Amino acid sequence: MKFHDLSIQEMRQKLLAGELTSIELTQQCLQRIKATDSQLNAFITVCEEEALAAAAVADQQLATGSAPLLTGIPIAVKDIFNTLDVRTTCGSKILDNYISPYDATAVAKLREQGAVIVGKLNMDEFAMGSSSENSAAGVVHNPWDLERVPGGSSGGSAAAVASGQVVATLGTDTGGSVRQPASHCGVVGLKPTYGRVSRYGVIAYASSLDQVGPVAGNVADCALMLGVVAGYDPADSTSVDCPVPDYLENLNAGVAGKKIGLPKEYFIDGLDPDIKKAVDAAIETYQQLGAEVVSVTLPHTDYSVACYYLIAMAEASSNLARYDGVRFGLRQDSGDGLIGMYQQTRSAGFGDEVKRRIMLGTYALSSGYYEAYYLKAQKVRTLIRQDFHDVFSQVDFLLTPVAPTPAFKIGEKVNDPLQMYLSDIFTIPTNLAGTCAMSLPCGFSKNELPIGLQLIGKPFAEAEILQAAYAFEQATDWNKRVPEL
Amino acid sequence: MNSRYEVVIGLEVHVQLTTRTKIFCGCSTEFGQGVNSQTCPVCLGLPGALPVLNRQVVEDAIKAGLATNCQITPRSIFARKNYFYPDLPKGYQISQFELPICEHGWLDIETEELGGKRLGITRIHMEEDAGKLLHNSDNSSSVDLNRACTPLLEVVSEPDMRSSEEAIAYLKQLHQIVVYLGICDGNLDEGSFRCDANVSIRPWGQKELGTRSELKNLNSFRYIKQAIEYEVERQIDVIDAGEKVVQETRLFDPDAGVSRSMRGKEEAHDYRYFPDPDLLPVDVSADWIEQVRKSLPELSTAKLQRYQGEIGLPAYDAGVISSDRPLAEYFEAVVKHYNNPKICSNWVMGEVLGALKDKKLEISACPVTPELLAGVLIRIDDKTISGKIAKTVFEKIWQTGNTADQIIEEKGLKQVTDTGAIEAIVDEVIAANPDQVAEYRGGKEKLMGFFVGQVMKASKGKANPGMANQLLKKKL
Structure with missing residues (x-):
């Protein structure tokens, strides 16, 4: 039996029925990682010993019959989540061998539900990137075409699910970092509403935009994972105290009578023809399923990339100040005094993209430029947020492409940061608006690369877009295709 | 007062709050514990840790604001002040910048020289303290982060003071207020009440302010006075020599009685303040403000007026007793049992304070409770004992904790009226x-x-x- 054809719920049934033990499942998972990861480089750290120990505990729990939702199921998390006792590098040399004294809230919730954490996934350094090429642990490869990027920054989280290394993962999404790699790797990824999942213990890139999101092979698994990690956390002041619904309960509610908006600013002339074709077909499918489709407008979309990069970089420049060589992580000191130690440590510890963003963010916050850049960007953000608010009074959710092109070649955009930044053009606005959105497979390009469909929901309406995604998944079979590895 | 120049002083006071836990985490704020023993991921600035605001800090800030006649901002914002220093774990200090919790307040002071004067308070904001650097014998330094994230209020005055006397009168009153409110222990030595002074001079009649220098490390009222006076003389000398005062920070050396330049403006920081995205705006409802207002104790200035007016104490007595809240409360408790305020104040200021001073005790540790003291005064009043015998009785109460009546009975001290x-x-x-x-x-x-x-x-x-x-x- 190929375990990686199973969904979380199928695994759970077999575990509960005693057809499979967590140790067996975990061993198969570790073998799959060993067999494929030299090609993919999706993992930064595989924690075999800890995973097998957790699997043994899970088997005991399964035997007693009191086994919560994820008991014994191997899961991996992006290396941006702090994990007790297993190193957390955030894809950076500056945190090489850093071991956190605490678990992130999302990780603690996975463990509470009995999940077996098998490792930490590769990513763009400090989540800064759209291709998973900016990692101190090396480039991540797309399982569909090893010469292409998996997207980023949660490239490892998407590649690991697509390749069947693990059944589900956690990533983070600041400007599309869950949805864009999910789209490029042909899996399901969801960015919850800002405040839906605790950020406590998630290494901060841009605090007002960062949100934890699940990646899985199908909509139901994605819904299940969201249900596990969602919820108010007193340790995160920006998490929201609003009840978490059972996302699996009405998953098959369908879309009949729903009103879907197509924001015209997302269907631009330069859109890749394969993507246009796939998305158009998806629109037709939804109409066949009984949904009404209308054209809407989000007039400030054009400003979102500039607005996003100003805010994200400004926050990042401050969030990354703590990596100073004083208390933890890398320290380089040739005895030139304090300033010298800071400069050497940060020069050696950060990669080029991180340095670029720290410098731009510092500039945007500087006295004399603050009003023109950071403050202006905040005002634009308010307008973008208002766009979504207005549009959601007309429709139930929005449907758009996830990325303007399928996965591009490794190295293709490395020397053109602006082109790279534009690859997030359809995902960034939802982070600025703080609302929820997800990516699900909706087709393949001529050269067999997956294409993702984006559904954007009202704030805290994750259940609604999951239902719409589930309806589409039932009507199509795009998620059944797996890459050959 | 100088004949040629007007002195202009503005003060920034850091008031360390006595909350049990830190401003953004649950660690204890107790002073003098083992190095780095009172820390957690939040106050260590570890990756992924997030701040959560201690509501008590907001309440204390509202108290301070109301007691200094400030307006309370309905929605104030925390901001990050970015700079690198080893005692600052996150590389930024969480403070308030554009919308502080309190604004536009004032204090009335009295000085012998000028009489009464109203001094403006620009703002009061909440912020976290930094850690402490410990310098080792091998020329290296270590960081103790027990103090990191300890709650502070920064009280910024208008540049309204015109002499060191006014500055001291303002500071003493502010000190009295925060101690009275019970939000600060007022300990200057341990740094619970720290002051920076901005000092400049200008020719009489000139409207624009002169270039100021900022004086730091002023941990006693005496040093503050000395440092300001030294600085005024220094600036006069600079100008008289045909030179210009440079904007700088100066560190006062109390042993030498001089101040020295710390850093020049060429190193002036750009703190890149921006709203902290990890914290929500602080909303203070009108109800909350009213609740706090009702909970405020009667402050020293109000007590002073009441003692002099309503209960008729002489100005000196009223001043001494109202200056310290526990003393005032002791006094008021004595009066409650024996309603002759002047006699009570004589005894409190004489026997009680004298004995406490001898034994080096605080009023809170006085073995003669207000009720026990009143018991003595009642027996003088009804002529059971003389004032002289009463002093002996007082000493016995101090030693034994027995009542006046028990001691009079036991020792046969009853006054002879036969x-x-x-x-x-x-x-x-x-x-x-x-x-x-x-x-x-x-x-x-x-x-x-x-x-x-x-x-x-x-x-x-x-x-x-x-x-x-x-x-x-x-x-x-």
Whole structure:
């Protein structure tokens, strides 16, 4: 039996029925990682010993019959989540061998539900990137075409699910970092509403935009994972105290009578023809399923990339100040005094993209430029947020492409940061608006690369877009295709 | 006051709050614990940790704001102040910048030189403290982060002070207020109340402010006064020498009585303030403000007025007693049991403060409770004991904790009011001192004091002095 054809719920049934033990499942998972990861480089750290120990505990729990939702199921998390006792590098040399004294809230919730954490996934350094090429642990490869990027920054989280290394993962999404790699790797990824999942213990890139999101092979698994990690956390002041619904309960509610908006600013002339074709077909499918489709407008979309990069970089420049060589992580000191130690440590510890963003963010916050850049960007953000608010009074959710092109070649955009930044053009606005959105497979390009469909929901309406995604998944079979590895 | 230049002083005071836990995490704020023993991922600035605001800090800030006549901002914002220093774990300090919790307040002060004056308070904001650098003998440094994330209020005055006396009067009043409110222990040595002074001078009549220097490390009222006066003289010398005052930070050296430049403006920081995205705006409802207002204790200035007006204490007594909240509360408790405020204040300021000073105790540790003290005063009033005996009784209460009545009974100290008994002693005294009797009768009436003293001595202090006086007058 190929375990990686199973969904979380199928695994759970077999575990509960005693057809499979967590140790067996975990061993198969570790073998799959060993067999494929030299090609993919999706993992930064595989924690075999800890995973097998957790699997043994899970088997005991399964035997007693009191086994919560994820008991014994191997899961991996992006290396941006702090994990007790297993190193957390955030894809950076500056945190090489850093071991956190605490678990992130999302990780603690996975463990509470009995999940077996098998490792930490590769990513763009400090989540800064759209291709998973900016990692101190090396480039991540797309399982569909090893010469292409998996997207980023949660490239490892998407590649690991697509390749069947693990059944589900956690990533983070600041400007599309869950949805864009999910789209490029042909899996399901969801960015919850800002405040839906605790950020406590998630290494901060841009605090007002960062949100934890699940990646899985199908909509139901994605819904299940969201249900596990969602919820108010007193340790995160920006998490929201609003009840978490059972996302699996009405998953098959369908879309009949729903009103879907197509924001015209997302269907631009330069859109890749394969993507246009796939998305158009998806629109037709939804109409066949009984949904009404209308054209809407989000007039400030054009400003979102500039607005996003100003805010994200400004926050990042401050969030990354703590990596100073004083208390933890890398320290380089040739005895030139304090300033010298800071400069050497940060020069050696950060990669080029991180340095670029720290410098731009510092500039945007500087006295004399603050009003023109950071403050202006905040005002634009308010307008973008208002766009979504207005549009959601007309429709139930929005449907758009996830990325303007399928996965591009490794190295293709490395020397053109602006082109790279534009690859997030359809995902960034939802982070600025703080609302929820997800990516699900909706087709393949001529050269067999997956294409993702984006559904954007009202704030805290994750259940609604999951239902719409589930309806589409039932009507199509795009998620059944797996890459050959 | 200088004849050529006007002195302009503005003060920034950091008030360390006495909350049990830190401002953004649950660690204890206790002083003097083992290095880095009171830390957690949040105050260590570890990756992924997030701040959560301690509501008590907001409440304390509202108290301070109301007590200094500030307006309370309905929605204030925390901001990050970005700079690198090893004692600042996150590389930024969480503070407030554009929308502080309190604004536009004032304090009224009195100085001998000028009388009353109203001094403006620009703002009060909440922020976290940094850690402490420990310098090792091998020239390296270590960081202790126990103090990191300890709650502070920064109280910024308008540049309204025109002399070191005014500056000190302002500081003493602000100190009294925060201690009275119970939000700060007021300990200057431990840095619970720290002051930076911005000092400049300008020719009389000039509107624009002169270039200021910022004086730091002022941890006693005396040093603050010295440092300001030194700085004024220094700036006058600079200008008289035809040079210009440079904007700089200066560190006061109390041993040498001079200040030294710390860093020049070429190193002026750009703190890149921006709203902290990890914290929500602080919303303070009108209800909350009202609740806090109702919970405020009567402050020293109000007590001072009430003591002088309503209960008629002399200005000096009222000043001493109202200056310290526990002392004032002690006094008021005594008055509650024995309603003669002047007598009470005499005893509190005399016997009580004297004994406390001898034993180096705080009023809160005084073994003679207000009720026990009132018990003594009541027995003087009803002539059970004399004032002199009362002092002995007070000492016994201090030692034993027994009531005045128990001690009077036990030691047989009850005043003799039996006319026959006192008359017998008076006769003895007159018989024993014929020379003095002759002198008295010759017109030296001052000797009455001597005779009363002799009677008291012979009665071991128990004779009623008033009766002794009367009987002596009659017999002589």
